[in-house]
Amino acid sequence: MSTLNCSKREVVFLYPNPYGVGIRRLTTINNMPLALLCLSAFLEKHGIPTRIIDTRAEDFRSYDYAKALYVGITVLTGGMIKNGLELARYVRNTRPDLPIVWGGVHPSSLPVQTVEHPLIDAVCVGEGERVALKLAQNLMSGGKMEDIAGIVTKSSGLHKQPWLNMDEIPALPYDKLNLPLYKSSTYFEFPTSRGCPHQCIFCYNQAFNKDSTLNQPSFRMQSSLHVLDQLERVAHQYPVSTVGFIEDNFFAKRSRVSEIAEGIVRKGLKFSWFANGVASYFRNYDDEFMCLLRKSGCFRIDIGGESGSPKILKKVGKGTVPEDIIHSAIKCAKNGIRCSYSFIIGWPDETDEDRDMTLAMIDRLAREAPQMWINAIYVITAFPGTAYLDEAIQKGFSPPDNLEGWAEYLFAVDAEKQTPWHDKKKRETLMTIARLSKTDFLQNSYSRPFNGRLKNIAFRLMSYDAKLRWRFRFFGFPYEWKIWDSVFRKNQKF
Numbered sequence: 011m012s013t014l015n016c017s018k019r020e021v022v023f024l025y026p027n028p029y030g031v032g033i034r035r036l037t038t039i040n041n042m043p044l045a046l047l048c049l050s051a052f053l054e055k056h057g058i059p060t061r062i063i064d065t066r067a068e069d070f071r072s073y074d075y076a077k078a079l080y081v082g083i084t085v086l087t088g089g090m091i092k093n094g095l096e097l098a099r100y101v102r103n104t105r106p107d108l109p110i111v112w113g114g115v116h117p118s119s120l121p122v123q124t125v126e127h128p129l130i131d132a133v134c135v136g137e138g139e140r141v142a143l144k145l146a147q148n149l150m151s152g153g154k155m156e157d158i159a160g161i162v163t164k165s166s167g168l169h170k171q172p173w174l175n176m177d178e179i180p181a182l183p184y185d186k187l188n189l190p191l192y193k194s195s196t197y198f199e200f201p202t203s204r205g206c207p208h209q210c211i212f213c214y215n216q217a218f219n220k221d222s223t224l225n226q227p228s229f230r231m232q233s234s235l236h237v238l239d240q241l242e243r244v245a246h247q248y249p250v251s252t253v254g255f256i257e258d259n260f261f262a263k264r265s266r267v268s269e270i271a272e273g274i275v276r277k278g279l280k281f282s283w284f285a286n287g288v289a290s291y292f293r294n295y296d297d298e299f300m301c302l303l304r305k306s307g308c309f310r311i312d313i314g315g316e317s318g319s320p321k322i323l324k325k326v327g328k329g330t331v332p333e334d335i336i337h338s339a340i341k342c343a344k345n346g347i348r349c350s351y352s353f354i355i356g357w358p359d360e361t362d363e364d365r366d367m368t369l370a371m372i373d374r375l376a377r378e379a380p381q382m383w384i385n386a387i388y389v390i391t392a393f394p395g396t397a398y399l400d401e402a403i404q405k406g407f408s409p410p411d412n413l414e415g416w417a418e419y420l421f422a423v424d425a426e427k428q429t430p431w432h433d434k435k436k437r438e439t440l441m442t443i444a445r446l447s448k449t450d451f452l453q454n455s456y457s458r459p460f461n462g463r464l465k466n467i468a469f470r471l472m473s474y475d476a477k478l479r480w481r482f483r484f485f486g487f488p489y490e491w492k493i494w495d496s497v498f499r500k501n502q503k504f
Contacts, residue, residue, distance in 0.1 A: 019079035020059035021146050023049060026085060026093035027066045039066050039192045042199045044256060045084050045114065045138065047182040052139040055180045058146045062186045070097055075105045079149055082134070082142060084114035087393055091116060091417035098129040109155065111145065113138045115214045116416065119395030121162040127413045131155070133162045136218060137174050137204070176204065176232040181243050189248075196251035198244055202270075203231035206259040208288065209327045209397075210314075212354070215258060217395025229262055234269035238277065245279050253283040253307075260285035261311075268299065271306035284310035289334040292341050300345040308347055312385065313338055315351040318371025319364035322357055332371060339379035348381045356389040356429045356440045358405040369443075369483070376452050387447035388422040389429060389440050406430040435486070442485040451476035468494065 025043040043064050050060040061078075063070050075081075081101050085094045098110050113134035117124040121133040132155050134141045141160040148158060156163050159171040182200075189195050205219030207229045219228045244250055261267055274283075283306070315335045316326050323330050335351070342349045353368050368387075375382050392402035392409065394416075403409065407430055410416045422428070422444060425437035432440065450473035475490050 019077055020061050021053055021080060021082065021142065022061045022063065022073065022075070022078040023082045023084070024070060024094075024097050025062070025064040025066065026083065026090040026097055028086065028089040028093070039064070041256065042184075042187065042192055043084070044182075044199055044201045046082075047184070047186070048179050048201065049082070049138050049142050050186060051180045051182050052178070053143055053146065054183065056143055058143065060186075064187065065093065065097065067188050067191045071100065075101060075108060078105070078108055079146055080109040080111060082111050082113060082138070084138075085112060085116050086114060087116045087416050088420050089417070090114075091413060095127070095129060095413070095417065102129055109145075109149070111155075111161075113141075115218050116394065119214065119217050119393070120416075121168065123411075124413055125162050125164055130413075131163065135160055135162060135168055136171070139174055139179065140171055173228065173230055176202075176230050177236045179232070181240055184244070184248070194252070196249050197254065198248065198250055198252075199254045199256045200237070200240065200244075201257050202237045202255055203229065203257045203260065203262065205229040207262055208259070208329065210316075211325070211327050211397040211401075212390065212393070213258075214393060214395055216397055229259070231263065231266060234266050234273060237270050238273040241274065241279060242277055245281065250281045253281050255283065255285035258286060259288065261287035261291055264291070264294070264299070268302065271302050271308070274306040275302075280307075282307045282309045284308065284312065287311045287313055287338075288328065288330065289313050289315065289338040290328070290330045292338040293334065295341060297345070300341060300347070304345050304347055310348045310350060311338075311342060312350045312352075315353050315371065315375075317353060317355075317364070318367035318369070319360070322360060322364055322368075325357070325359070326354075332367075335371060336374060336378060339375050339382050343379035343381060348383070349379060350383050350385045351375065352385045353387045354390050355387060355443060356425065356432065356437075358401060358429075358431045369480075372452070384447055384452065387444050389425050389444050391422050391428050402428075438488065439485040442479070442488045442491065445488070445491055446472075446476035446479055446485075449473040449476040451480045468497070 023043075023046040025046055043062065046062050046064075050062055053060050061073070063073055081098075083094045083097060085091050094112070101108055101110055109131045110129060111132045111134055112124055112130050117133045118135045121135050124130060125133045137160070141158060144158045145155060145161070148154065155161055156166040159169040162168050184198065205228045206213070206215050209216065241253065285308075313335070314328070316328065316330065317323050318332055318335075320332060323332065339349050339351075351372075353372070355365050355368060357364075372384060372387075390398070392399045392407055394409070399409065407428065410419055423441075425432070425441045429437055429440065449469065472490060472494065479485060
């Protein structure tokens, strides 16, 4: 490939559809491909043209790959791998000479296993901005992929790269997306930090954002000035009504959050916003700080409650105790901010009493903060790169040994494979609890409407059924879910 030809080409980033394979697009997309937007912004800042193809929104086959310099595919464990392999197969058949590079959480956690696949030429481990830029520059000048820090190929190991200064990422190019398809044309997502200072044993940050020098998770963030500059740019360019700070722990540094909130008020930016937080932080949140959050437009804080059992919370390693969870809900309710919580059940050493503490915690939250809602109750799932994976293996879990195996690995929906330490009856109970949490199983839980009248009617019936199950703690014989699967689940396969 000549330098002249390469210099006229663009880097193509593909976002696989996590819900399966094929060309079916979604009518409404709940999240933006933020990692690809960051990569695109960084490369174009350095003069490298890019194209983002979100296969949830457009047909990847309609692009002319003759214009591509290389293709980057980002994936999480599960369905994105399955669709990602289909994308890679199409690209390979269309242009056999085109380098195919995978990145994201799963490839970064298992880079050697991932790059062994014949459809993958290289894996980007961790942050992708510098890797993507250097790869483009090397290909245009005749260099090799093996010489790039942060890249693993079939013939080379990994050379670590330093963390990126988050302020080096410029304004995200939202115009590269078909914005009306993304939840709402007035809703925008911002990633202002990476990593998390906590060490939850189930979290991908244990590997993906690990600081090898300190042997602990790394946390990096954009400065408040940079965040405010980006918010102001977007607010003036688009009709923004809601902003989601989509990151693992927006509230990790209180002083930065205060500066951002104060800046939003000072600049007169008129939008609502939400972000992720940690329950224990509310121990140090006074009324003045909570009032500032609400004044700046904060209407929701998403919190990982994880469990109602002190034993399980200690095991998780987040530093939270049960009263922190209750206290966070009360404090938010007092200041007109809605909280959402997620919980995890099915741990190897979780007793029925531990699980019942979690269910009781949810009931108490509903009493103390009527506007609170439960995002989900998940069955514990072991992922590559997490501390919990080792424990799960010791208890009988058998992780997939190849990329195709991980492509079939679904988050929190296969208790038989993911919690082999429990008997059949208990696994059935776990799955019933997890699935009913996706309905309006509490009077004040969050509504998840479907597309289509029939599905919405079925959802309301399922919600009524779930309320009864929850009230009487009857989780056996899940006949309604078997009916749901037989009627609707087949329609989710592409």
